[in-house]
Amino acid sequence: MSKPRAKLTDNFPGCPVESTLSFLDGKWKGVILYHLLEDGTLRFNELRRRIPSVTQRMLTKQLRELEEAGLVERTVFPVVPPRVDYKLTPLGLSLEPVIAALRLWGKEHVICENGRKYMVMPEAKTPSKAA
Amino acid sequence: MSKPRAKLTDNFPGCPVESTLSFLDGKWKGVILYHLLEDGTLRFNELRRRIPSVTQRMLTKQLRELEEAGLVERTVFPVVPPRVDYKLTPLGLSLEPVIAALRLWGKEHVICENGRKYMVMPEAKTPSKAA
DNA sequence: CGGCATCCCGAGGGATACTG
DNA sequence: CAGTATCCCTCGGGATGCCG
16 A cells, blocks of 8 residues: 555666566565465465475565565464465566566576576577587 | 576476576666666666666676676776676576566556655555545 | 775574464 | 564675775
8 A cells, every 4th residue: 555665766767677676575575476376375384385495484574575565465264273375466466477577587598406596598509519 | 608606496386486586686687687678788887877876886796796697798998998888698688578577567566756666556446535 | 987895784584492 | 383583694785995
């Protein structure tokens, strides 16, 4: 709801880019959004399982920030073993093209393996034979 | 060139998103890329002027990281007043859809004003009267 | 003009332990 | 199950000053 949630960005042509990125800021927001887009609704530990190297502290924090930003909706069920669902709000869902673009570029240009990243150059010059 | 420039990402479905975001990490990479996409080639101070609140230290750092990542090419002209040009590499240019998506979402959902950001909700429920 | 070098601070974020 | 609460430390990043 139009909170002045500002992080001092430039009021300049590139600003929309800056602004959008500021919502994806933090180490895990992108992946969280990705999984919520994929699976619709997820419980806390379901998310954890999908993002193995996140700690519960960080997952909680990032989810709260996403919630505050109005991108994620948190639903608490008052049941014996606590149950909390996370899903995207309409605003969160509107990020789908952004996440899709990020994902596509990653799939095309980055090899993710054993927690390492390797760049994949576009113009494969294949100097003589690929390494 | 396939340097193991890793920042420990998850080897999981969301990984491409993570990976791509890791290249946009840092406070200014997104905007820098945006402006280089817009203008093609820019000198150091031309970039500074387009990103008023960046310090030269930070601009330098982020440019170096983009260069190391293979997204930006730096050309030094050995002339009396030093001249350095920055432009995108083919790999950098390939990020165009990503930046475009970021920019579009920002333009549609964020109002950037006086260094503040205001969210623009999609479903204007106007409960009774907007606050 | 286009940088480095240095100092310094606070936020980001990991590890661990406890709780309703 | 889904968190809080602490501790602690790295490092992102601003400010300032000097240089070829």
